[in-house]
Amino acid sequence: MQHIKNLKRYTPEELFLGENVIYLQDDNGIDWYAAQKLFSPDTVKLAYDESGIICAINSDVSMLWPIGLSVIELNPTKLPKRCLANGEWVFDGKKVSQRIYSAEERMASAEARKNELLASAGKAVAPLQDAVDLDMATEAEKALLADWKKYRVTVNRLDMSAPEINWPVVPGL
Secondary structure, three states: OOEEOOOEEEOOOOOOOOOOOOEEEOOOOOEHHHHHOOOOOOOEEEEEOOOOEEEEEEOOHHHOOOOOOEEEEEOHHHOOOOOOOOOOEEEOOOOEEEOOOOHHHHHHHHHHHHHHHHHHHHHHHHHHHHHHHOOOOOHHHHHHHHHHHHHHHHHHHOOOOOOOOOOOOOOOO
16 A cells, blocks of 8 residues: 655656646655556545645545645545545544544634624625615514524624534524
8 A cells, every 4th residue: 555645846857747747756755646656546545634634535546636745545445434535534644534623623613603604694684774774674674683683692602612502593594
């Protein structure tokens, strides 16, 4: 099983694939294009970053572009069935497992979601508030505006450091 680590851009002495090609080599000076021939067609190839986070998965090694990454091939039976290259899986040097997020990563993710929800709520509130301000709102619109405002306040008050966040239900759903 091949394991090519830390592929970086380089310029070979002989440009064997031409001038308009980006060449990569690993920590041992092995060229990426030459290394591809060493991989078995019956394995699954994983490209992962310095933290072990899986960035790409393919059975065809030539479909990977692993600049700044490492590539390992595994027996397909060693890859969990639900494994995707979505940032939620890691390779620890021996096996693939689901990623365990740090408290800081969970908090950053929660903050990002909070900001998305508040932005979405702001877009929903604006036309409803306009209707109220112009004395054109129906009773249903007034009620929906109140629901959206309560939702925004609730989202804004959530504790992003909590291990489990109970996100409020979006109004109107």
